[in-house]
Amino acid sequence: MRGTPRLVAALLTIVAALLLQVTVFPHLAWNGVVPDLVLLAVVGAALVTDPRFATLLGFGAGLLLDLAPPADHVAGRWALSLLVVGYVVGRLAHDHQSAQSAQSGQAGGGRPPYPLMLAAGAGGAFIGTSVFALSGTLLRDPVVGVGDMLEVVLAAVAYDVLVALVVLPVTVWLFTREPGAKHGQVTPRASWRTPV
Amino acid sequence: MSLDTRPPRQRPARQVATQRERDEARGLPSRSLLVALVLACVALMVVDSTSGEESPVAPVRRVVGEVLGPAQAGAATVLEPIVALPDAFHTNADLRHDLAEAEALNDQYEQELLKNPYDANRLAEWEGLAGQGNDNGYLLAPARVIGYGSAQSFSSTVTIDAGTDAGLRPDLTVLNPDGLVGRIIEVTSHTATVLLVIDPESTVGGRVGDNMENGFVAGRGGLADGDPLELRLLDNTVVPEKGQTVVTWGSEGGAPYVAGVPIGEVAKVYEDLRAGTYRAVLEPYVDFTNLDRVGVVVPTGGEGVIEPGAFE
Numbered sequence: 001m002r003g004t005p006r007l008v009a010a011l012l013t014i015v016a017a018l019l020l021q022v023t024v025f026p027h028l029a030w031n032g033v034v035p036d037l038v039l040l041a042v043v044g045a046a047l048v049t050d051p052r053f054a055t056l057l058g059f060g061a062g063l064l065l066d067l068a069p070p071a072d073h074v075a076g077r078w079a080l081s082l083l084v085v086g087y088v089v090g091r092l093a094h095d096h097q098s099a100q101s102a103q104s105g106q107a108g109g110g111r112p113p114y115p116l117m118l119a120a121g122a123g124g125a126f127i128g129t130s131v132f133a134l135s136g137t138l139l140r141d142p143v144v145g146v147g148d149m150l151e152v153v154l155a156a157v158a159y160d161v162l163v164a165l166v167v168l169p170v171t172v173w174l175f176t177r178e179p180g181a182k183h184g185q186v187t188p189r190a191s192w193r194t195p196v
Numbered sequence: 197m198s199l200d201t202r203p204p205r206q207r208p209a210r211q212v213a214t215q216r217e218r219d220e221a222r223g224l225p226s227r228s229l230l231v232a233l234v235l236a237c238v239a240l241m242v243v244d245s246t247s248g249e250e251s252p253v254a255p256v257r258r259v260v261g262e263v264l265g266p267a268q269a270g271a272a273t274v275l276e277p278i279v280a281l282p283d284a285f286h287t288n289a290d291l292r293h294d295l296a297e298a299e300a301l302n303d304q305y306e307q308e309l310l311k312n313p314y315d316a317n318r319l320a321e322w323e324g325l326a327g328q329g330n331d332n333g334y335l336l337a338p339a340r341v342i343g344y345g346s347a348q349s350f351s352s353t354v355t356i357d358a359g360t361d362a363g364l365r366p367d368l369t370v371l372n373p374d375g376l377v378g379r380i381i382e383v384t385s386h387t388a389t390v391l392l393v394i395d396p397e398s399t400v401g402g403r404v405g406d407n408m409e410n411g412f413v414a415g416r417g418g419l420a421d422g423d424p425l426e427l428r429l430l431d432n433t434v435v436p437e438k439g440q441t442v443v444t445w446g447s448e449g450g451a452p453y454v455a456g457v458p459i460g461e462v463a464k465v466y467e468d469l470r471a472g473t474y475r476a477v478l479e480p481y482v483d484f485t486n487l488d489r490v491g492v493v494v495p496t497g498g499e500g501v502i503e504p505g506a507f508e
Contacts, residue, residue, distance in 0.1 A: 083233050091224065129348050133348075156348045
């Protein structure tokens with residue numbers, strides 16, 4: 001999937017994830033720790049789209065998370081975290097994929113294997129929440145002890161992996177839904193140089 | 197002899213893709229794009245954190261809130277019956293047990309209240325508050341909590357479904373029947389963002405009910421089951437005692453906090469040996485993990501505002 005349908009799918013996924021994250025999941029929160037649905041949506045998109053799109057999507061989703069009520073922290077922190085998550089997960093998934101397709105001598109079709117999705121979810125959650133927490137330390141946004149911080153980050157990763165069992169396959173399915181869409185398709189882009 | 201009249205070849209014999217072209221072909225973001233995005237994030241953070249009150253981000257937040265606030269309210273309304281479903285299943289024995297437990301607890305609390313001199317004075321107020329009846333002379337605008345900030349954001353904020361349409365503005369006190377919830381920091385037309393008292397950036401002027409000693413109650417954030425509130429008295433010689441009630445001391449003009457709203461009771465007392473002061477940990481009366489109906493103290497009446505002495 002690419003072009004406008006992909007953008008629409010991305011927008012809908014992110015907004016739905018945001019609404020669920022702030023309205024529904026707090027009722028199922030563990031000590032206030034809610035699964036980062038927006039982060040998982042970015043990870044899911046990064047697994048099946050190209051890293052450029054994943055990076056931009058992470059930036060946009062993070063910006064929304066920074067600005068939507070009831071956010072009160074310094075704006076730009078989630079944008080930075082999710083940008084990093086989108087880039088790292090997208091890049092790793094992409095490299096893994098090209099290595100695999102080079103080995104088997106065919107373009108990797110279909111969806112990433114389930115364990116890979118879970119690993120990506122766990123890694124993404126750890127990177128995202130950690131970058132957010134560290135940016136808070138640098139900005140002295142709320143002054144929270146490192147112990148508390150680590151506890152929250154680990155709890156968040158654990159909860160995210162649990163939720164990723166369901167959320168990641170759904171997101172991956174959403175972004176690969178279009179018939180004929182190939183795994184790891186690259187968005188065509190006008191070349192910067194005109195051929196001579 | 198024949199002349200080679202063919203035009204020179206258009207293309208060079210070998211074309212070597214540059215690093216950037218290879219990256220682009222693989223769908224990797226160019227380095228300049230990455231740098232631009234990261235710098236955008238950093239710039240946003242710096243602008244927002246240094247400009248304080250009149251941050252240029254505030255109007256943007258407001259616009260996003262205008263769009264997403266009603267969506268949150270809608271989602272909360274649609275999902276309310278589903279979320280409440282587990283509470284609907286009770287056996288008769290369960291209910292009886294709950295009732296007996298609640299009655300015992302109620303008796304115990306009433307006893308405690310009567311014993312405590314300050315609380316005895318405030319008992320009438322408490323009973324009024326318990327039905328959101330509001331006996332302390334404040335006008336309350338009712339609201340429901342529709343969105344929660346996550347612990348991963350390290351700040352404790354919630355969204356409520358009343359905004360400027362209900363006469364709300366920043367720096368108004370938010371309470372519920374149990375006690376002080378927080379204050380409003382941002383409003384849109386239909387929603388408002390509330391900074392809870394347990395947020396690390398929240399500080400409330402508090403007063404111990406027994407001896408009218410003033411102090412500051414600061415939020416500590418972190419996980420909800422920790423010790424979310426901390427009291428430091430202005431007078432270093434006074435030692436807070438376990439079980440004492442702490443109420444708001446009230447700001448000038450009633451903003452951001454009105455006087456006399458219960459915050460919590462002293463649960464533990466620590467002595468800071470180096471500074472020679474005492475630090476008390478408060479057990480808040482409000483259950484912050486389970487907020488639903490709240491009231492906002494508004495300066496003037498309007499539609500839907502609960503008048504003092506209602507429900508009596």
